[in-house]
Amino acid sequence: MFKVLHKESLTPKAFVMEVQAPHLASAQPGQYAVVQRTLESERVPLSILETTSEGARFLVEVRGRSTLELDVRLNEEPEIAYIEGPAGVPFEIRNYGRVLLISKNWGLASLFAIGKALNACGNSVSALHVGDTLENVYMIDELQSFCESVRVLTEDGSLEEGNVEIALRDYLDSAGKPDLVVCAGSNLDSSLVVDLCKREGIEVMAMVNTYMLDTIGLCLVCRVMVKGEQKLACVDGPWFRGDEIEWDYLLARENIYEDEEKQALEKFLKQLERERLRSRR
Amino acid sequence: MAKKIRYLDRNKEPMIEASERVKSFREYALGFSPNLALDEAKRCLFCKDAEQRCIKGCPIHVDIPGFIKKITEGDLLGAYKKIIETDVFPSICGRVCPQERQCEGSCILYYDTVRDRKAKGLPVSIGALEKFVGDFVRISGIKLTEEKALPTGMRVAVVGAGPSGLACAYDLAKRGHEVHVYEALPKAGGVMRYGIPPARLDREIIDYEVQRLESLGVKFFYGHVVGRTVSLSQLKEDYDAVYLSVGAGRGKLGLKGDHLKGVFSAIEVLTRVNLMEAYRFPEAPTPVDLGRKVAIIGGGFTAVDCAITSLRLGLETHVVYRRTRETSSARQEEWDHLLEEGAKIHWLTQPVEVLGNEKGEVIGLKCIKMELGEPDESGRPRPVPVPDSEHVIECDSVIFAIGQQANPLAYEGILETTRWGTVKVNEMYQTSVEGIFAGGDVINGGDTVVRSLAHGREAAKFIDEYLRTKNWTFTGG
Ligand SMILES: Cc1cc2nc3c(=O)[nH]c(=O)nc-3n(C[C@H](O)[C@H](O)[C@H](O)COP(=O)(O)OP(=O)(O)OC[C@H]3O[C@@H](n4cnc5c(N)ncnc54)[C@H](O)[C@@H]3O)c2cc1C
Ligand SMILES: Cc1cc2nc3c(=O)[nH]c(=O)nc-3n(C[C@H](O)[C@H](O)[C@H](O)COP(=O)(O)OP(=O)(O)OC[C@H]3O[C@@H](n4cnc5c(N)ncnc54)[C@H](O)[C@@H]3O)c2cc1C
Ligand code: SF4
Ligand code: SF4
Ligand code: FES
Numbered sequence: 163m164f165k166v167l168h169k170e171s172l173t174p175k176a177f178v179m180e181v182q183a184p185h186l187a188s189a190q191p192g193q194y195a196v197v198q199r200t201l202e203s204e205r206v207p208l209s210i211l212e213t214t215s216e217g218a219r220f221l222v223e224v225r226g227r228s229t230l231e232l233d234v235r236l237n238e239e240p241e242i243a244y245i246e247g248p249a250g251v252p253f254e255i256r257n258y259g260r261v262l263l264i265s266k267n268w269g270l271a272s273l274f275a276i277g278k279a280l281n282a283c284g285n286s287v288s289a290l291h292v293g294d295t296l297e298n299v300y301m302i303d304e305l306q307s308f309c310e311s312v313r314v315l316t317e318d319g320s321l322e323e324g325n326v327e328i329a330l331r332d333y334l335d336s337a338g339k340p341d342l343v344v345c346a347g348s349n350l351d352s353s354l355v356v357d358l359c360k361r362e363g364i365e366v367m368a369m370v371n372t373y374m375l376d377t378i379g380l381c382l383v384c385r386v387m388v389k390g391e392q393k394l395a396c397v398d399g400p401w402f403r404g405d406e407i408e409w410d411y412l413l414a415r416e417n418i419y420e421d422e423e424k425q426a427l428e429k430f431l432k433q434l435e436r437e438r439l440r441s442r443r
Numbered sequence: 444m445a446k447k448i449r450y451l452d453r454n455k456e457p458m459i460e461a462s463e464r465v466k467s468f469r470e471y472a473l474g475f476s477p478n479l480a481l482d483e484a485k486r487c488l489f490c491k492d493a494e495q496r497c498i499k500g501c502p503i504h505v506d507i508p509g510f511i512k513k514i515t516e517g518d519l520l521g522a523y524k525k526i527i528e529t530d531v532f533p534s535i536c537g538r539v540c541p542q543e544r545q546c547e548g549s550c551i552l553y554y555d556t557v558r559d560r561k562a563k564g565l566p567v568s569i570g571a572l573e574k575f576v577g578d579f580v581r582i583s584g585i586k587l588t589e590e591k592a593l594p595t596g597m598r599v600a601v602v603g604a605g606p607s608g609l610a611c612a613y614d615l616a617k618r619g620h621e622v623h624v625y626e627a628l629p630k631a632g633g634v635m636r637y638g639i640p641p642a643r644l645d646r647e648i649i650d651y652e653v654q655r656l657e658s659l660g661v662k663f664f665y666g667h668v669v670g671r672t673v674s675l676s677q678l679k680e681d682y683d684a685v686y687l688s689v690g691a692g693r694g695k696l697g698l699k700g701d702h703l704k705g706v707f708s709a710i711e712v713l714t715r716v717n718l719m720e721a722y723r724f725p726e727a728p729t730p731v732d733l734g735r736k737v738a739i740i741g742g743g744f745t746a747v748d749c750a751i752t753s754l755r756l757g758l759e760t761h762v763v764y765r766r767t768r769e770t771s772s773a774r775q776e777e778w779d780h781l782l783e784e785g786a787k788i789h790w791l792t793q794p795v796e797v798l799g800n801e802k803g804e805v806i807g808l809k810c811i812k813m814e815l816g817e818p819d820e821s822g823r824p825r826p827v828p829v830p831d832s833e834h835v836i837e838c839d840s841v842i843f844a845i846g847q848q849a850n851p852l853a854y855e856g857i858l859e860t861t862r863w864g865t866v867k868v869n870e871m872y873q874t875s876v877e878g879i880f881a882g883g884d885v886i887n888g889g890d891t892v893v894r895s896l897a898h899g900r901e902a903a904k905f906i907d908e909y910l911r912t913k914n915w916t917f918t919g920g
Contacts, residue, residue, distance in 0.1 A: 185664070185672050193671075201629050202720065204728040227728050244629040246666035375719075376637070378627045378668055379850045380692045381711035387702075397852050411702060414803050418704060422730030429725040 166240035167216065172300040176223045176268070177233060183217035183245045186210060191275040192253025192401055195220070196246040196377050199235055203243070204228040207374045207396075209272035209346075210248060221301065223268035227426040234434065249377050250400050253367070255279045259341035262333060263289040263309075264326055264355050267298040269347015270305070272369050272400075276344060281308040288312070288337070290329040292351070296320040311337075326351045330358055339364050345404070347371070349412050356404035366404035370395045370412055373419065387411045446488075450552055450564025454483040456571050461783035465754045468641045468722055471780070472538070475568075475575040484514040487567045488551060496556050497569060500549030503536075503897040505529045507546060507569055514572060520585065522576045530573070530896065531613050532606070534581060534648045537574025539639060539892050541774045546570070581651050589659060592619035597910045600625060600682040602669045602853055605633020606892045607883025608688035609656060610899030611906070615686075616659040618907050624656075625667040625678070628718070633690055634884075635892065637718040638710070639744075640751050670852040679878050684906050687858075687874070687881040688899065691865060691888045693850040696843045698740075700797030705734065705805030709745045709844035716752050731756070734839020738763055738808040740794050741844030747773040749844050750786050760786045761836050765793040765813055765826050789836070791815070791826055797841050807835045847889050854885075859919055863888050872902040873909075873917040880906055 165182040172178060186195060189210045195218065196205050206228050211219040224230050236242075253276045261280050263273045270291055281287045288311045293299040295318045306312050313333070315324035324332075326345070333340075343359050345352045346369035359366040372384040377396040384395035387408035393399065457473045458464070464471040475483065489508040490496055497507045506525055513522035526533045542548070543566075549556045550566035580587065597620045601608045604626035612622045630636050632649040657663070669675055669689070678685050694708025712731060715721040719729035735758060739749045742764030753760045760781075764771065767790050768778055782788065791813040798807040812832035815824035849864030859867045859875035865888045866881040868874055874881050882898030884890060909915070 185667055188672065196666075198629060202727055204719070231728070244666055246627060246629075246668060247672065249668055249671050375711060375714055376628065379852050380637075380694060381714050382694045382696065382708040383711045392696075414702075414704065419730050419732060422724065422732060426725045426728050426730065430728070 164217070164242045164245050166236050166242060169236050169240060172221075173297040175297040176221065176300050178211070178219060178221050178301075179236065180214055180219045181217045181242060181245060186218040186245070186247055187213055189213050189218060189248035190252030191255055191279040192272075193248040193250045194272075194400065195248060196244075196374070197232070197242055198244040199228075199232050200243045203231060205375065205377065206232070207249075207377065209275070211271055211274050212278070221268065221271035221274070223271075223298065225268075226423050227430045230427070230430065246377065249396065251398065253279075253344075253401050255283055257284045258365075259285065261285045261287045261342045261344065262330075262340040263287065264330060264343060264345040265289070265291045266326060266345075266347030266351040267293055269345070269369070270301060272346040273344060274301070274305070277305070278308050286310050288333070288340070290315075290326065290333060292317065292324065292326050292329060293321075294318065327354050327358060330355055334362065341365065342367065343404075345369070349409065349416055352404065353409035353413065356407070356409065360405050367401050368404040368407060369400045370402060370407060371400075371416065372412065373415075448488065448552070448564070449486045450562075453486070453565040453568060454479050454571075456568070461780070461785075464642070465757075465784045468755055470645050471642055474578055475571055477579075480514060480572055480575040483568050483572060484511045486552070487511040487515075490551055492557065496549050496551050497546045497567075499556065501546040502891065502894045503530050503900070505546070505573070510576065511567070511569075511572060514576065519576055519579045520587075523580045523587070526573060526576060529900075530893070531610055531900070532577070532652050532896065533573045534577030535606070535635065535644065535652065536893050536896070537570045537572070537577055538644050538648075539635070540570055541772065541891065542566075542570040543775050545893070581648070589617065589655075591617050591659060594621070595619040595910070597621065597683045598623070598681075599684045599686065599906060599910075600678045601686045601688065602675070602678065603633065603687070603689035603883075603885070604628075604631035604653075604663065605688055605690050605883060605895060606635060607690075607895035607899040608633070608686065609652065610896040611686045611688065611882070611903045612656055612661045612899075613659065614900050614903030615906060616656065616661050618903070620907070620910070622661045623682070624661060624663045625669055625673070626663060626665050627668045629665050630718070631663060634692060637714045638692075638748060640713070640717050640748055640755075642751055642755065643748070668852070670855065675854055675857050675879065676876075679876065683878070683910055685879045686899070686902055686906060687854060687866065687879060687885060688883040688895070689850065689853045689885050691847050691849045691884040693848045694843065695845055695848050697845070698794060698797055698843075700799060700805075701841075701843070703797055703799040703805045704803050705840040706797055707733075707840060707842050709739075709741070709749050709842050710847070712749055712842050713745075713752060716756070722756060732840075733758055733842075734805075735759060736838040737761065737840045737842060738794075738836050738838040739842045739844050740764075740808075741846070742766060742768075742771040742773070743844070743846065744773045745846070746844035747777045747781065749842050750781050751777075753842075754781070754784045754786060761808075761838065762786055762788045763792050763794050763808065763810060763836065764788070764790055766823075767791060767815070770823055793826070793828065795833075798835065805838065805840055807837045808841055809833065809835050847884075849885070849888065854881075867919070869917050871905040871916065872898065873905070873915060875917055875919055877915040877917075878909075880909075
């Protein structure tokens with residue numbers, strides 16, 4: 163059992179938590195962990211925001227059954243049965259020059275440690291964050307602490323309206339080409355960013371968002387095609403050169419379990435409703 | 444007076460009816476009752492030269508007549524102790540060993556290994572007896588106090604909690620060493636946990652064996668990905684020796700059309716269902732979606748386990764194998780079970796392409812028929828294509844159960860490997876780095892549970908020796 167030392171809601175849809183997990187101490191920027199609230203729970207990959215003296219911090223956006231389970235159950239009992247990690251290949255931290263981070267929704271969590279480390283080794287770091295709604299906008303203050311500039315948009319217009327493509331175009335117009343773009347959070351949005359970067363001749367690193375199961379390279383569910391070769395997001399990734407990723411392959415496989423995810427969420431919501439009624443009696 | 448030899452009246456384990464057993468994942472072979480076990484034990488001839496027969500056929504050399512004799516004497520605890528002198532997990536091996544190619548295949552009633560000719564009977568049900576003894580001890584609740592040497596002060600890290608790592612940890616702990624097992628997944632057992640369906644191996648049994656290790660003082664660290672959480676080199680620094688037993692569990696695809704939606708590696712399907720219990724979806728949150736009809740490519744253990752799984756998920760199940768049943772490495776009786784359960788098995792059928800629709804979803808598996816031709820290097824007749832035999836098996840999903848490959852995550856760039864990516868060792872299980880030993884599937888690329896166990900135990904002996912002498916003889920090459 164791993165203790166959750168601290169949990170705090172940022173918006174109705176997102177929270178940060180700090181867990182006691184000494185084995186995550188060696189985590190490098192770009193790595194993730196796998197969390198199962200109970201041993202029966204789904205295995206949820208989460209980027210490591212930062213390591214702390216006792217473990218690590220995570221930002222979790224509630225999207226479906228398993229992230230909701232974390233949110234609800236951790237309020238009842240701040241414990242996690244299993245945490246695996248750090249997993250994945252660390253991001254290469256060096257002086258690139260001017261770096262632009264582009265995140266969609268929870269993708270911010272995946273960029274956070276990278277941006278911080280890049281800033282620390284002399285890069286000039288800027289960030290563009292796009293949320294679906296205001297509820298997907300969080301941690302902007304912390305982001306600003308290591309960025310030259312931060313711009314935040316939402317797709318529904320609850321803040322300044324826009325999307326990653328618009329944000330990136332505006333950035334290029336006003337600030338010129340960065341030496342490196344790093345993007346995460348949504349395959350579709352990242353693929354648009356990569357397209358634009360390719361046209362402009364900008365180097366881009368992207369996180370692939372795949373289903374993950376064992377996360378040690380056994381099951382192949384996380385397979386992606388990179389430069390015509392099969393790679394595994396869990397052990398060879400999750401970061402790859404954006405221009406080398408075959409995005410169509412990735413996009414075709416990203417919704418395989420859509421129907422089941424809906425079903426699982428409905429089932430869980432019903433259960434929560436039953437529990438609520440019972441506790442009222 | 445000579446005892447009457449009971450050639451043919453082999454007792455069968457009671458089984459749940461096929462129509463009933465496909466409805467759930469509970470174990471379908473119910474095991475011998477004490478009476479059946481006793482009667483079966485009496486069939487054994489207690490051959491003086493059993494060393495040349497059944498014992499030789501068993502990769503871990505269980506004293507078979509020795510433990511069967513104890514059964515006939517009514518001393519089941521004695522029988523258990525006899526078995527665990529060599530095979531530490533009787534309930535597991537009794538269930539999963541391919542006995543007809545091992546112990547039972549060398550029983551004198553069935554095959555005279557000394558004269559190398561077929562005998563006229565059926566072998567003693569060695570596997571079922573071993574299972575009976577193991578189960579008896581577990582179910583009766585008898586707590587065996589296992590002897591343990593005084594603490595040596597030496598510390599050993601075991602990487603990977605599959606059968607090989609567990610067996611090694613057991614022996615090292617008994618020899619008084621402090622043993623820490625590092626496992627990436629949330630539970631111990633390796634392929635026995637995430638691969639083999641509970642219908643063949645109830646999870647309670649693995650849990651029981653893990654508890655046995657824990658009570659010997661073995662500590663388990665789950666969620667540790669060696670190669671990421673901690674490197675093998677670091678472990679070598681932190682411990683007096685390391686045993687690497689990470690298996691060779693990476694799935695394999697490889698056919699035109701394997702990018703389509705509905706194509707799975709066997710390991711994915713089995714992990715979803717057997718480790719994450721997707722058969723209880725949506726009560727269990729991890730899903731599996733194979734559509735209504737599934738085609739499974741392969742003819743070994745893995746293919747059988749996928750078929751057992753998909754039948755229990757209620758699917759029309761096709762197994763497609765390019766060779767014949769005789770060349771399959773799975774337990775032969777499993778094929779009969781699958782047929783009873785309604786699987787359609789296509790022998791001598793070579794898949795050539797996964798077919799998809801415009802949405803990129805699987806709609807079928809294109810195959811050709813094969814026939815047996817001239818023998819190949821291994822002496823097995825080589826299957827050759829039958830002209831104009833192309834046909835399509837309609838299906839919604841295709842599972843590749845064509846064997847596993849090495850997963851170098853833990854040892855990449857640290858240990859010398861073979862050209863198959865497995866770890867190179869000498870006859871003492873030593874690798875190219877002093878202090879690091881390796882065994883099980885990680886050195887042989889995929890074998891059996893019992894052979895992995897055997898490696899673990901032999902390696903424990905050499906590790907113990909190394910801890911005392913610090914002699915290292917690996918020379919590579
Ligand atoms: C390397 C990596 C790092 C991530 N880091 C973070 C993070 O720091 N913070 C955060 O909030 N989210 C992160 N995610 C996404 C997070 O894992 C998913 O949102 C979560 O698994 C969804 O589970 P669910 O049951 O709540 O939703 P579901 O209803 O199951 O799914 C919602 C969506 O999430 C995706 N998804 C489902 N299961 C998985 C899975 N096992 N792996 C990846 N995607 C999945 C699906 O595409 C689906 O459309 C990360 C994903 C990856 C691959
Ligand atoms: C589907 C299937 C069915 C089978 N059925 C049978 C059968 O009926 N009978 C039989 O005799 N044999 C069977 N086999 C073969 C048998 O299971 C294997 O030979 C045996 O399990 C190998 O044991 P092992 O301990 O070497 O490795 P494994 O069982 O593969 O265990 C390796 C362990 O190491 C862990 N690991 C891997 N990488 C890392 C890492 N980097 N860090 C930490 N931990 C790691 C894994 O999670 C796993 O728990 C089957 C194999 C498969 C795939
Ligand atoms: S360990 Fe396996 S092969 Fe050996 S006697 Fe037991 S069942 Fe037979
Ligand atoms: S060969 Fe058969 S009959 Fe002889 S000891 Fe072994 S099990 Fe008994
Ligand atoms: S998650 Fe199974 S291979 Fe990557």
